[in-house]
Amino acid sequence: MDIELTIDKLVFGGDGLGFVNGKACFVEGALPQEKILARLLVDKANYSKAKLIRVLVPAPERVKPPCPYIERCGGCQYQHLPYAEELRWKQNQVRESFDQVLKLDTVLIESVRTSPKEYGYRNSISLHRTSPGSGKPQRMGFIGRDNHSKVLIDHCLLAGESLKSVFTALHTLKRSEEKRTFKLDEKDRILTSEEEKLYRVNVGGVSLWTSSLGFFQNNLAVTGLIGAQLEEWVRAIKPGRFLDLYAGVGTFPILAAREVPEIYCFEENPYSTGCIRRNFKETGMPLTGVLTGKVEKTFPRFLLANPKPETLIFLDPPRQGIASSLANFLAKEPDAAHIIFLACDLQILLRDLRMILAASRYRIRSVVPFDMFPRTKHIELLVWLQRI
Numbered sequence: 001m002d003i004e005l006t007i008d009k010l011v012f013g014g015d016g017l018g019f020v021n022g023k024a025c026f027v028e029g030a031l032p033q034e035k036i037l038a039r040l041l042v043d044k045a046n047y048s049k050a051k052l053i054r055v056l057v058p059a060p061e062r063v064k065p066p067c068p069y070i071e072r073c074g075g076c077q078y079q080h081l082p083y084a085e086e087l088r089w090k091q092n093q094v095r096e097s098f099d100q101v102l103k104l105d106t107v108l109i110e111s112v113r114t115s116p117k118e119y120g121y122r123n124s125i126s127l128h129r130t131s132p133g134s135g136k137p138q139r140m141g142f143i144g145r146d147n148h149s150k151v152l153i154d155h156c157l158l159a160g161e162s163l164k165s166v167f168t169a170l171h172t173l174k175r176s177e178e179k180r181t182f183k184l185d186e187k188d189r190i191l192t193s194e195e196e197k198l199y200r201v202n203v204g205g206v207s208l209w210t211s212s213l214g215f216f217q218n219n220l221a222v223t224g225l226i227g228a229q230l231e232e233w234v235r236a237i238k239p240g241r242f243l244d245l246y247a248g249v250g251t252f253p254i255l256a257a258r259e260v261p262e263i264y265c266f267e268e269n270p271y272s273t274g275c276i277r278r279n280f281k282e283t284g285m286p287l288t289g290v291l292t293g294k295v296e297k298t299f300p301r302f303l304l305a306n307p308k309p310e311t312l313i314f315l316d317p318p319r320q321g322i323a324s325s326l327a328n329f330l331a332k333e334p335d336a337a338h339i340i341f342l343a344c345d346l347q348i349l350l351r352d353l354r355m356i357l358a359a360s361r362y363r364i365r366s367v368v369p370f371d372m373f374p375r376t377k378h379i380e381l382l383v384w385l386q387r388i
């Protein structure tokens with residue numbers, strides 16, 4: 001069924017939200033103030049989803065997306081808006097989501113910190129197999145908007161210029177390889193997840209070792225901004241101990257906790273833990289300990305055996321957030337004075353914060369959003385919790 005509606009706002013994820021007979025209707029690609037024609041796709045009791053058929057009255061902000069693959073590729077949600085507008089809507093989404101989920105009206109949410117680069121900021125990309133089970137050389141692609149097709153593209157506007165060649169090259173994949181990640185080192189040379197290699201990246205003016213088989217942040221300029229914000233908070237807190245959970249290669253204590261007397265890193269990836277030791281040594285920072293394994297196991301055991309109130313716990317979990325056992329532990333057990341959470345998924349962060357705040361032992365002191373992934377729906381958040 002086709003319907004006409006007017007869009008009120010952009011919700012988290014990038015869809016336009018309008019109302020049809022009082023029921024919320026979400027439309028991908030539609031902008032606030034637009035009158036559109038849309039086709040109903042999903043009709044539930046309390047909301048519906050529709051596909052944009054035609055913009056009848058366009059929003060004054062609407063621009064032509066610069067990417068020729070925008071219709072099929074699932075990567076970007078905001079190319080039809082000027083960057084400043086995208087930031088304005090992301091700010092709004094963070095404010096509304098915090099209000100809706102946590103229902104705390106005193107939370108200070110600072111303005112979204114802008115990415116210095118609107119395009120060309122990614123120093124790593126993952127491409128997917130396009131020819132199933134084949135041992136023959138093949139081109140690789142991104143996952144499409146439908147969440148399963150593979151889209152072949154010649155270049156991606158989000159990727160660093162030096163990654164250009166991987167989109168058109170033929171790749172010979174191992175039978176088990178469904179996707180391959182391509183990363184740039186500090187001299188813009190390409191490394192792949194095909195084999196283990198150590199390489200250097202430069203972030204916030206510091207050269208760090210990382211592994212082709214480990215995690216490293218994607219937008220290095222924004223990572224530097226997060227490091228600088230964290231350093232400012234660490235200076236204000238003056239903790240006696242910094243515990244880095246989900247530490248990767250130790251990026252954040254190296255960028256932000258130089259003056260803290262005790263630093264422990266918790267990380268499960270053995271390729272990354274090797275780099276942590278090397279990075280601390282080369283940057284001349286003392287490292288008190290590395291705990292290898294699942295944080296939800298190593299950390300509670302460590303903290304119960306080594307209590308210390310003047311502790312700052314820093315967490316930077318993967319997109320799926322933290323285990324509920326860890327969230328409950330953080331809510332009830334630690335006597336740590338401060339927790340700082342870095343998260344790349346707003347909804348998952350709120351799920352985790354709700355659990356941590358449930359015991360009313362911490363309060364949110366500050367929230368700073370960072371636009372780590374311009375043109376996409378994602379927003380990175382740094383949240384400071386203080387012991388009440």
Ligand SMILES: C[S@@+](CC[C@H](N)C(=O)[O-])C[C@H]1O[C@@H](n2cnc3c(N)ncnc32)[C@H](O)[C@@H]1O
Binds near residue numbers: 251
């Ligand atoms: C988002 S990254 C953060 C990395 C680090 N903060 C940095 O910027 O380099 C998440 C890290 O957590 C690690 N990880 C994921 N699940 C884990 C778990 N359950 N226990 C320990 N480490 C985990 C991953 O290997 C990855 O290095």
